[in-house]
Amino acid sequence: MRADLALIYDWVPQGARVLDLGCGDGTLLAALSAQKQVTGYGLEIDSDGISRCLEKGVDVIEQDLDQGLANIPDDAFDLVIMTQALQVLRRPDLMLDEMLRVANECIIAFPNFAWWRHRLSLGLKGRMPVSRSLPHAWYDTPNIHLSTFRDFSDLCRMQGHTITDRAVGNGSKEGQWRHRRWPNLFGQDAIFRVRR
């Protein structure tokens, strides 16, 4: 499992009702349901992802996150997870509120634009950074709302939500996720745990 997913896996309580936004091929939900008796759904728009989920027995619903979560009632879930999707949304701020409407808690993982290598690329070379976490060239990237570790902290506070945990990681190797010093500078990927 991807390192960020492994960390999220550890954060999900046994038997939780989970909504996974942009669930990809359903790897996380499949593991959670097999080993932690988690139930819930993945939302996904990629057709290959949907087929892979179905093969795994993961309940997946084709839904464009930019259309919101209006079809999901308040408090329908214990936890909403969103990995690597925040930055492609048209309104990440509205989505954050929506996530904390349908559940009391959410976990969000996204690339940290303020990682030192990204800063180096932009600051010294004057070029848009390309890295493992931001693999696209500027002209074909789906990422329209890149943010930094600090930006996201500010957004949560501004919207009145509580950050209960956060971590940053470098690379996809396991065991590298930690509560670093200067996470905004040294974290390539960020994970936040947020409550209402």
Next chain:
Amino acid sequence: MPETLSSTSVGLVTPQVARFDTPLMLACGRELPAFELVYETYGTLNETASNAVLICHALSGHHHAAGYHHVDDRKPGWWDAHIGPGKSIDTRRFFVISVNNLGGCHGSTGPSSENPATGRIWGPDFPLMTVTDWVHSQAMLADRLGIQQFAAVVGGSLGGMQVLQWAMTLPERVANATVIAATPRLSAQNIAFNEVARQAIRSDPEFFDGWYSEHQTLPRQGLRLARMVGHITYLSEHSMGARFGRDLRTDSLNYGYDVEFEVESYLRYQGDTFSTRFDANTYLLMTKALDYFDPAGEHDDNLPQALSTASCRFLVVSFSTDWRFAPARSRELVDALLRAGKHVSYANIDSPHGHDAFLLPNERYEAVLGGFMTRIANDVERAAGDHA
């Protein structure tokens, strides 16, 4: 039938007949004292009878879903694209059953059968059927075949409604449900189209209030018109346009009412062939069953509540250009299932072919349906292995 049969075809199949002498109580309050169901099966039932898949047919469909009846058949069964060895519904792994619904005109007891009480053809006296009645009759067939629970019940359009009804009415007998290009209830527009079709049939001078067979005639014109209207709603504007455009049959306009455009010729052909092979009373009955279907209506319009009895895993599939039962109708169902806390997956397949897309090959459709069915087959085989 093609000279060399593809390895993904179920090949030659023979329909079977099951006769039931136990009465069937119907939603309309009447009772069928005895009846026959015609069905086909593909594949082999496993030892624990846990690999059975029921295929429910749509308005003008029947039991012949896959393979060929005769070596000189031009076309295979109506869902041959998806049933066969290695296909989405893999007959190497599943035992597939397809039934002609009661009230149909392809062998099961229906308006053109003899009413044992009178010795006359049932004709318009045949009771109106509901989707629930079909579910009950199909369950009797399952009993006969020794199938306690279906690994999956699968159907498109009116067939999808039967699947939904199965899940609600007999939840313990359905492990998985696949509802394709269907709707939890018809819209006023849907009912309106059905009514135009029915009026076309009923106003045919050869209809004789449904007693046409006793007059040795057939309301062909009415049935033809009904099918033409229906056919328009099954296609998308795009697929009609792409196929016919405004192409003329002749070099120039002839300023008359004969066939001038290719699309007119096509519709007349569709209507003509249909009117010779389908029974008018059956068409009326089937469209009524469509109109009546409304599980939410029985629960103060609360669809999640109507679905609350279901315990299976659902797959709901819609098609982007289907305007007969548009993707939004499938979304309504998915949202209700979600609210009811059921296991549900949903995919909207991009297709230019309108409602008919559910019958046609499509890579993504096959990946979705095939993915869902593969998981079911794996589960069934794992459980059978544990059992053994």
